[in-house]
Amino acid sequence: MSGRGAVPRMLTLELGDLTCTTQNESGSDEVLLELRLDGAHREPYPLYREMDAGDSWTIDRSYGFGGQATLTLLELDPVANDEIGSQPIDQSGQTTLSFEGDDAEYDLDVTVSQVSGTDPVSYAIDAFDNSTTSVVQSGSNAGNGTVWTGVSKQALVNRLRTLLPPGGNPNLLHQGGTPFCGTIALALGLAQRQPRRLVELTRGLFETGELLTVGEYTALSEDLRASPAPNNTRDLEWVVGASLRESKNWVIDVQNDVFLDKPLSLLHAGWPWVLRDLAADVLDFGNMTLYAGPTLETLLLNKPGATPQFDPVSVETSVEKAGEAYRNGGLGILLLDGSFVQGEKTAAGNPPTPITTADEPWVAAPTHYITCLDGNPVTGSDYTFRAQTWGGRVEFDLPVSEGNYYFFGTIAGYP
Numbered sequence: 001m002s003g004r005g006a007v008p009r010m011l012t013l014e015l016g017d018l019t020c021t022t023q024n025e026s027g028s029d030e031v032l033l034e035l036r037l038d039g040a041h042r043e044p045y046p047l048y049r050e051m052d053a054g055d056s057w058t059i060d061r062s063y064g065f066g067g068q069a070t071l072t073l074l075e076l077d078p079v080a081n082d083e084i085g086s087q088p089i090d091q092s093g094q095t096t097l098s099f100e101g102d103d104a105e106y107d108l109d110v111t112v113s114q115v116s117g118t119d120p121v122s123y124a125i126d127a128f129d130n131s132t133t134s135v136v137q138s139g140s141n142a143g144n145g146t147v148w149t150g151v152s153k154q155a156l157v158n159r160l161r162t163l164l165p166p167g168g169n170p171n172l173l174h175q176g177g178t179p180f181c182g183t184i185a186l187a188l189g190l191a192q193r194q195p196r197r198l199v200e201l202t203r204g205l206f207e208t209g210e211l212l213t214v215g216e217y218t219a220l221s222e223d224l225r226a227s228p229a230p231n232n233t234r235d236l237e238w239v240v241g242a243s244l245r246e247s248k249n250w251v252i253d254v255q256n257d258v259f260l261d262k263p264l265s266l267l268h269a270g271w272p273w274v275l276r277d278l279a280a281d282v283l284d285f286g287n288m289t290l291y292a293g294p295t296l297e298t299l300l301l302n303k304p305g306a307t308p309q310f311d312p313v314s315v316e317t318s319v320e321k322a323g324e325a326y327r328n329g330g331l332g333i334l335l336l337d338g339s340f341v342q343g344e345k346t347a348a349g350n351p352p353t354p355i356t357t358a359d360e361p362w363v364a365a366p367t368h369y370i371t372c373l374d375g376n377p378v379t380g381s382d383y384t385f386r387a388q389t390w391g392g393r394v395e396f397d398l399p400v401s402e403g404n405y406y407f408f409g410t411i412a413g414y415p
Helices: 120-130 153-163 181-193 195-208 235-247 271-283 294-302 315-327 344-348 400-406
Strands: 009-022 029-037 047-051 056-065 069-075 082-088 093-101 104-116 210-213 216-219 287-292 331-336 368-375 382-389 392-399 407-414
Touching: 009 029, 009 047, 009 120, 029 056, 029 104, 047 056, 056 120, 069 104, 082 104, 120 153, 120 195, 153 195, 153 235, 181 195, 181 235, 181 271, 181 331, 181 368, 195 210, 195 235, 210 235, 210 271, 235 271, 271 287, 271 331, 271 407, 287 315, 315 331, 315 368, 315 382, 315 407
Parallel strands: none
Antiparallel strands: 009 056, 009 104, 029 047, 029 069, 069 082, 082 093, 093 104, 210 216, 287 407, 331 368, 331 407, 368 382, 382 392
């Protein structure tokens, strides 16, 4: 047991050479090395490379952690990935881990050391700051040169230090002049719950131009990587928010001079289901649920050809579910009409008219997503809650009778 005043200690895991002795596929193996530190959460940095028998890949990455680490080597397939092997890290010093399975054999050199006076989040930010990697190295973007031509690495590093512990404030995250309220809410969930993973996510996006979700990676478009942050938006919020958004966008590449001028009804169409699945992937939470309030439920049920997947609940229950998720170490995102948060109700003297299927039968989406910090049970005819949006906290005291005008539902989940 550490005594009072003891210097904090941390382990570091250094990844060296990965060598392929026998490959899994007749063609090149698409190798993804998955790393989990201090529990079930998978690091989102995409350690990916195409390899053949006899190839050796110098990974040259290091991670700070508290004491638990597991490395899993996968060969990516369109239908189902093949697991070549999985190895726990259970000793200090230098060693070689062997991964053998599905007719493949790989060896990885690793070193585990103990360091004093730092913490895993600060170590990750410093490692990013000191890294010299800044070009796409793998996948379909290989050889394209500089990853983000309009983004400053130093701005990313400085912003991470401003936002993350031990000295930062995650609640300063701000979507700026973008419609990325949903993906910034996910980034806030990372900053609050898994700050080291936000560092690794940002670093991976910047250094490789790729996004790693559970068991797969997405190569970001050159259009996005060549597009600087729009006015009033910080580089970190642009890189993270836009990348997460594009990873689930099937039609339009995200770029600030084309994507951002689309109407919200187009950008958010179908987004509640997509955001639920993206939240589960990014946060590595196995329990994410979309709770649909009466307005969203009506729209879903009247949407031609739709097969909705949601739990229908009242508005007050939806808010309570968001608060419950937050109190259990998770994330609760409220789906609502943005005019409520912007104060248009007070100015106009009455709530806005909800979207109806007669107006826009193909749209079943809110216009703003906010992170719920506590959804209190209903007392009398009102319910109250605190939330985070646009870089600050807001408090609401809303009559239940008006809830259906504003609330579409909740995306809530926890580990």
